[in-house]
Amino acid sequence: MGIPSPQASNACMFTTYGVFLVFGLLVAWRYSNKKEFLAAIKSQPAIPLAFNFVASLFLPWSIILSGILFS
Structure with a gap:
C-alpha cells in the first residue's frame, strides 16, 4: 500500500x-x-490559570497539553 496523495x-x-x-x-x-x-465562573484558582497561560505562550506545541493538565 502506497502513500496517499496530498x-x-x-x-x-x-x-x-x-x-x-x-x-x-x-x-x-x-x-x-x-x-x-x-x-463555573471563578471556580479555578488564579495560579493554575496563570501557569496555563504562560505555558501556552512560551511553548506553542503544549497549548493542548497544558490545557488538559490544568483543567
Missing part, C-alpha cells in the same frame, strides 16, 4: 475535523445549561 490526505483530515466539529456542537447543544455555565 489531496486524499487533506480530504481525510478535513472530513475528520468536520465530523468532530459537528459532533462537538451537537453534544454542546444537547447538554447546554446556562445555570451550570454561570456557576
Whole structure:
C-alpha cells in the first residue's frame, strides 16, 4: 500500500475535523445549561490559570497539553 496523495490526505483530515466539529456542537447543544455555565465562573484558582497561560505562550506545541493538565 502506497502513500496517499496530498489531496486524499487533506480530504481525510478535513472530513475528520468536520465530523468532530459537528459532533462537538451537537453534544454542546444537547447538554447546554446556562445555570451550570454561570456557576463555573471563578471556580479555578488564579495560579493554575496563570501557569496555563504562560505555558501556552512560551511553548506553542503544549497549548493542548497544558490545557488538559490544568483543567
